[in-house]
Amino acid sequence: MRTRLFTAVGLALAGILVLGWAAFGSRAERSGDVKVVDVPTPPAPIALVHRLQRGETLGDVFEDHGLGPAATHAIAEAMGEFESPRRLRPGVAIHFVRRLGEPPARIRVDLDADRILHLWSAGDAAPRWSARLDSVQVVRDTLLLAGLIRSNLFDAELSGDVETLGDAERFDVAYRISQVFAWQIDFWRDLRQNDAYRLLIEREVRPDGSVRDARVLAADFRNDRRVLTGVRFEQSGAERAEYYDEAGEALRGQFLLAPLDIVRVTSGFNLRRFHPVLRRTRPHLGVDYGAARGTPVRATGAGRVTRAGWWGNYGNAVEIRHANNIRTRYAHLANVARGVAAGTQVEQGQVIGYVGDTGLATAPHLHYEFLRNGAQVNPARLQLPRAEPVAAESRERFAALRHVVLSRLRSLPMPVQPTQRARRTQD
Incomplete structure (x- = not known):
């Protein structure tokens, strides 16, 4: 009995050894046959930022970043749905994303503080680009x-x-x-x-x-x-x-009290005022507002421009005709605002020019006149109706x-x- 027991235990141990060799020994032998293949990882994309310079075109910028004429045309067409490429101003940031040795596949244009234009290539043989306009969340x-x-x-x-x-x-x-x-x-x-x-x-x-x-x-x-x-x-x-x-x-x-936002009156409406240039007493039929050169001048009321440009002693001036036979004049302007000309309709508060010292003036200021039925009146004493x-x-x-x-x-x-x-x- 004892001999048979020893024989059974020996056979069991031998079986365990055989199974262990099959499980681990053979795997160890096979490990030498495993081949490690190195799969090259593509280089990370490169992000570049270019700020549009004065006199520079998008074609110039895209060419410098590896985009040909066909791609440039396709990008311009995609952009045109949201913004004309010709309207981009100097300083606009253009972001390019590209891989080494390849032309950009994605472009971002920061149109302004509130709008971002995203462009991406479809990757076809023929250049084809798509665009999406996003608004900055506030x-x-x-x-x-x-x-x-x-x-x-x-x-x-x-x-x-x-x-x-x-x-x-x-x-x-x-x-x-x-x-x-x-x-x-x-x-x-x-x-x-x-x-x-x-x-x-x-x-x-x-x-x-x-x-x-x-x-x-x-x-x-x-x-x-x-x-x-x-x-x-x-x-x-x-x-x-x-x-x-x-x-x-x-x-x-119907009329603002003053044609500038924050003003300093240097000379009021006065029928016997000593003129600083002519050196004699003469009526001052308006109000002078001291302000820095270039300060925006606003129309005090809505109306139609009857005169805009050079006007003798007034220098550069604007006259506006309002309802109820009222006119206002703005004189000694450095220049008249763009788009303001005789016949133009302007709204109350619209910028019509900029403070200067043209005409008979010794320093930058605005000369403002208020005329009713063709005669100058003191605007400070008028009681005009509200809206x-x-x-x-x-x-x-x-x-x-x-x-x-x-x-x-x-x-x-x-x-x-x-x-x-x-x-x-x-x-």
């Missing part, structure tokens, strides 16, 4: 800001969501508040120290932090002893939004919007001068 937010006037709009002491403003936006706040109340406040003569404002701004912000667009939704302005309010509202069927007071009356008048109020059918919608924006606006206190601030703290 985030919409709102800001609450307040300002306390020291001497002018630009040096106001800002409070509220100030930390979110870029340097350019701080400067822009003054223009935005002046545009809302341009028909109620002369921002050179009417401002007082410790005047104040607050405004609710809606912005569209790009991924890089720059602002695509911004608009004032509501604003309050404390000017001396009066407080003005503006609410942005677009009536049904209107071409654009307007600003209205709390009662729904339009803030916009149409909120229509009856839009009153309910206006009231709902007014409640929302003014509640949000007035959650931020109106700034007060330091002495008033101290009194409130003590109380």
Whole structure:
């Protein structure tokens, strides 16, 4: 029995050894026969950026990056669906993606801050390119800001969501508040120290932090002893939004108080003014606004241009005919804006020229005249009608919007001068 048991165990061990050799030994022998094949990895694509130079054409750029005339023509056709290649301005970034030794297969053109054009090759024998236009995604937010006037709009002491403003936006706040109340406040003569404002701004912000667009939704302005309010509202069927007071009356008048955004009056309407060039007393039948050369000049009212160009002592000048037999004149311009000529229809606020010192002038400034029935009158003393109020059918919608924006606006206190601030703290 014992002999048989030993024999069985021996046979079992031998079987295990045979199976182990079959499983591992034979594989070890075969491992020497395995062949390793090196599959070459294609080189990584190369990305290049070229900025379009003045006088340079797309054909020049594409040729420098290995694209022939046929490919250039195909790319131009694909681009033409979204943007004319001839309209690309110097500085536009053109991104090329290519492999070593091959022409570009993908191109990206940053048309502007908001539009990106993607182009790619179909890879056919005959050059064929496709295009897709993408818009830069923006985030919409709102800001609450307040300002306390020291001497002018630009040096106001800002409070509220100030930390979110870029340097350019701080400067822009003054223009935005002046545009809302341009028909109620002369921002050179009417401002007082410790005047104040607050405004609710809606912005569209790009991924890089720059602002695509911004608009004032509501604003309050404390000017001396009066407080003005503006609410942005677009009536049904209107071409654009307007600003209205709390009662729904339009803030916009038929004429702006001044033809420049922020102005400095250097000489008012005066029937006995001493002329600095002629050195004698003569009537000054207009208002002179001091401003840097090149400052945009805006039409104070909508109308048709009757004269544009050189006009004797006026230098370069523009005259506009308005309704009710009213004309306005803008003189001593450095030059007239492009597209403005006799017979041209212009809108209120449209740029018609740029401040200069042409004609009988000693320094850059704008001479502005307001004529009624052919005679110059003092524009500062005119009481002109406003635009149409909120229509009856839009009153309910206006009231709902007014409640929302003014509640949000007035959650931020109106700034007060330091002495008033101290009194409130003590109380």
